[in-house]
Structure formats: structure tokens, C-alpha cells
Amino acid sequence: IGATTLDEYRKHVEKDAALARRFQPIFVAEPTVEDTVSILRGLKDKYEQHHGVRITDSALVAAVTLSNRYITDRFLPDKAIDHMDEACAMIRTEMDSMPQELDELTRKVLRLEIEETALAKEKDDASKRRLDTLRKELAESRETAKGIKLHWEKEKASVQKTRKLREEIDATRIEMDKAERVYDLNKVAELRHGKLPQMEEELKRLENKGREQTTLFKEEVSEEEIAEVVSKWSGVPVTRLVEGEKEKLLRLEDVLHERVIGQHEAVTLVTEAILRARSGIKDPRRPVGSFLFLGPTGVGKTELAKALAETLFDTEAAMVRIDMSEYMEKHSVSRLIGAPPGYVGYDEGGQLTEAVRRKPYAVILFDEIEKAHPDVFNVLLQVLDDGRITDSQGRTVDFKNTIIIMTSNLGSRFLLEGVTGDTIPESVRESVMMELRKSFRPEFLNRIDETILFKPLTLEEITSIVDLLLADLNKRLADRRVTVTLDKKAKDWAAEKGYDPVFGARPLKRFLQRNIETKLARALIIGEVGEGAHVAFTVQDDGLVLVREKPATRN
Numbered sequence: 001i002g003a004t005t006l007d008e009y010r011k012h013v014e015k016d017a018a019l020a021r022r023f024q025p026i027f028v029a030e031p032t033v034e035d036t037v038s039i040l041r042g043l044k045d046k047y048e049q050h051h052g053v054r055i056t057d058s059a060l061v062a063a064v065t066l067s068n069r070y071i072t073d074r075f076l077p078d079k080a081i082d083h084m085d086e087a088c089a090m091i092r093t094e095m096d097s098m099p100q101e102l103d104e105l106t107r108k109v110l111r112l113e114i115e116e117t118a119l120a121k122e123k124d125d126a127s128k129r130r131l132d133t134l135r136k137e138l139a140e141s142r143e144t145a146k147g148i149k150l151h152w153e154k155e156k157a158s159v160q161k162t163r164k165l166r167e168e169i170d171a172t173r174i175e176m177d178k179a180e181r182v183y184d185l186n187k188v189a190e191l192r193h194g195k196l197p198q199m200e201e202e203l204k205r206l207e208n209k210g211r212e213q214t215t216l217f218k219e220e221v222s223e224e225e226i227a228e229v230v231s232k233w234s235g236v237p238v239t240r241l242v243e244g245e246k247e248k249l250l251r252l253e254d255v256l257h258e259r260v261i262g263q264h265e266a267v268t269l270v271t272e273a274i275l276r277a278r279s280g281i282k283d284p285r286r287p288v289g290s291f292l293f294l295g296p297t298g299v300g301k302t303e304l305a306k307a308l309a310e311t312l313f314d315t316e317a318a319m320v321r322i323d324m325s326e327y328m329e330k331h332s333v334s335r336l337i338g339a340p341p342g343y344v345g346y347d348e349g350g351q352l353t354e355a356v357r358r359k360p361y362a363v364i365l366f367d368e369i370e371k372a373h374p375d376v377f378n379v380l381l382q383v384l385d386d387g388r389i390t391d392s393q394g395r396t397v398d399f400k401n402t403i404i405i406m407t408s409n410l411g412s413r414f415l416l417e418g419v420t421g422d423t424i425p426e427s428v429r430e431s432v433m434m435e436l437r438k439s440f441r442p443e444f445l446n447r448i449d450e451t452i453l454f455k456p457l458t459l460e461e462i463t464s465i466v467d468l469l470l471a472d473l474n475k476r477l478a479d480r481r482v483t484v485t486l487d488k489k490a491k492d493w494a495a496e497k498g499y500d501p502v503f504g505a506r507p508l509k510r511f512l513q514r515n516i517e518t519k520l521a522r523a524l525i526i527g528e529v530g531e532g533a534h535v536a537f538t539v540q541d542d543g544l545v546l547v548r549e550k551p552a553t554r555n
Contacts (some may be wrong), residue, residue, distance in 0.1 A: 262461035295454025298504020338392030384447035
């Protein structure tokens, strides 16, 4: 019996007709999800025996369904078995390690003992009072740790007894099989109807007792452990939402509003897509969301993508950014999915496909898409519709857990001319969509979830952006312990001088660089402002003036 893959068979066996004729080829297809669940149920006892843990049936089903959905580069039942194996190993490691509660208490006792030794050498009254308090705390901690340790050792002994009994049951079954093969029917009857039922009854009793008592560690592999393993493998958060993450998701809209000023509709639509995805009700065959952001320059299109990446993944680096101005020629499409065979760079893979293979759960930003050649968008059709793309090496790359954001300045002249308040008039929206249809094909536009229009920023919104830019400057100055503030008059003046509805918030950024950062840099270099200083800016004679509120303190 030989086993090989289709590719290897074609490469090595099929070439040699004489060798191929010696074998009867049997094609073994990948089992279905239902078949794989049955396979895992058959293997369950072996893995429970090997790891000394219990595996729930829901964990088996989760191992199959989650691996089938999130691990695309391997096949069933192999990947599901590996997930089950890893989850069992994780629980077994936790069982053999000291419980977290006891570990923390042991460290606390050690820290208090070191502190006690140090305070015992001191003679002043404050140290003596602290020493008395500390000794009481130390005695309590030792007592608690002792109680938990006794409980843990008792639980551990019970688990080891159960594990030993499982091993004996397994050995008895093997012995019974051997006796059946040699027709020792007396022994088979003795084992099957005498010894084995007694041992199984004892095991059931011990397991029930353990279920009622065990509190310090888990002995059971559940869906949660499987989901944790799948998350580690795929980089996609499939674990149940813990309280902290629920809070984070429910506050997502507010957090994005703090960073992206004045674009209520855009923030709301993006937040709704994320909530659908993390609650598990999105279409599993499509990306989390695909958005086309349209609006003038400098109004927060790219900033919203960055804010989303930072809020969801705690870093802006989780965003895959593709600058579409680099794809102006027709042939440059090969850079996205990789060069075809025979061309330079075939082995290197594509910019887009490789980035998503490494980070399957990410925000993908296609910046300034109207600058790219129209043929580039043909590649994105399958990504937007089916959440998949095949790279130049023939590998299928999964985009089902990505958020796709495209930005463009198309139609911005209509938005600049026609929008005055907080809402975008229907006539302006229609004009922008007409412009959009001239540049992009219907089959491309039809696959995008939401086309979001960004309105020009007002003077009040620019004033709010001054605070954001100031907070960013203070973050950069944090290592020098220097803080910068602007009074209300200075903020209003800066907003007015840096306000240009055509160019958005970028002129304000340049204005603050010239009038605040340059003056502050000069003051830092000549020593006017030192570490720990608080610097304020105010308006005098139609210009910003630096005022040092607190003298520099040097360490």
C-alpha cells in the first residue's frame, strides 16, 4: 500500500507507466464535516487516555467546524485532530502546573518576606508600624496559601487516581482483545462481565465526585480551549467574547469618533460591520466589510482606517496599506498577487496575498484607488464577492476575516460646493455617484458593501482637531516630560489660520508645525525649556507666543 498526494503522484509515479501499472490508484477525498466528527469520536478515547483529560462532545464538534472555517491551507480530518490534540495538551500542562491563584499568593508571600527582612533592620517608628502591619498580612497570606495548596494537592491526588484507573481500563480492554483472539472465552467472560464493569462504575463515581469538587484547575477540554487553539493558529479571534472585549466593541464607535472628527455616518457604518462580524452573524463567505470612502483630501478617510486598526488590534501596524498610485501601469497588477511563472520575482509572492497570508485578520487599505489602472480592480472582484483570491503559485488566500477599505477623491468638488451643514444633500450624493460610475465598472461597485461620503470639515471641527494634534505632540514629548498647552484664544486663532475647506485638516497640521513645533524645538535646543517643563502658547500681536509656566527641573 502506497500513499501520496495528487501532485506527487503526477510528478513521480505517472511519468513511469510501468510503475503506475503495478498499482491500483484509489482516490481518497477529504472527508465531510459530519464524517470528521465521527472520526474524532472514534479517536476521543485514545486522546483522553494519552493526555489524561476528558474531552466533551461539543469540543469535538467545535474542533471540526472551526478548523474547517478558519484554517484554509490544510485538510480535514488532519487539522481537526491537531486542534483537539493541542487543546488536550494545553489542559494537561495547566493541570500539572501550579494554579494561578496559588502562584500569585506564593509570589506575594516571597515579596512580603523580603520586605519584612528589610524593615526589621530599620529603627524608626514608621518602619516599626509598617512591620507590624506587614507581619499580620504575611501571616494571613501564608495561611491562605497553605489552605489552597492542601486543596490543590487533594484535587491532584484525585485526578491522578482517575487517570490511573483509566489506564487500567485501557489495559483490561487490550487484554480482553488478546484473549478473544486466542479463544480464551473464560477469561473474556471474566473481564467483560466482571472486572471491566466494576472499573467503569468506579471511574464514573470518581469523575462525578471530581466534577463536584474541582475548582482550581480544569480536567475537561471544552469549546473554549478549541477556540483558543484556532485563534493561535489562524490569528483570527474566534474565542467567546470576554467582558473586556465586549466593552471595547460597544465603545468602538465612541473611540473612533474621538480620533475621526465630523464623519458620523462613516464611523457608524464601519462600527456596525465590525459588530456583525464579532457577534458571528456575518456571511462566512465574504470579507467582514468592504467600504469605499469618498471625499475631499484631509477629511479623515485614511485616519479612520488607521483608527480602526489601532482600536481593534492595539496597533496601527495591523493595517495592510497598499498605495494604489504605485499601480498606474497595466502590468503592475502582478505585484498584488505575484509574478507569473517564468518572470522575475515569481518566488517572492504578491504584496497583497503575502501580507494577508501572514495576517489573515487585518484592515486592508487601498489608498487613492482612482490613481490605479482600471485592470487592477478585476483582481479585487473575487476578493469582494467570495473573500478569496488565488496567487501566482496557485495557493488560495482567504480574505474572509479582513476589513477592506478603499479611499478616493472622486467627486470631491461636488462635496466641497454642495455641502454646507452636517448632512450631505441627496443631489450632491447623486452627482458624486454619477462621477463614480464614470470611473469604475458596475460589477466592481456592485460588490462593495457601503460607499461612504465624507463631508468637508467645518471650522468647529477643525478646532477639535487642534486638540488631537496637540495630544499627539505631547505623546512625542513624553520621554522629555515636557507638556504643551494652548489657551482657548490660541486654539481658535490656530484653527482659523489653519482652516482651508478644500485641503481639510492637513494645512492645520503644517501651520502647527511652523508656529508651535519649530518654536518649541528652538527653545529646547537653546535650553529655555528643559525636562519637566510645562509650556503654554498664547496669542500676541497676531502670532503665537511661547510662555514657560514652570521652570525646568533637571534630574
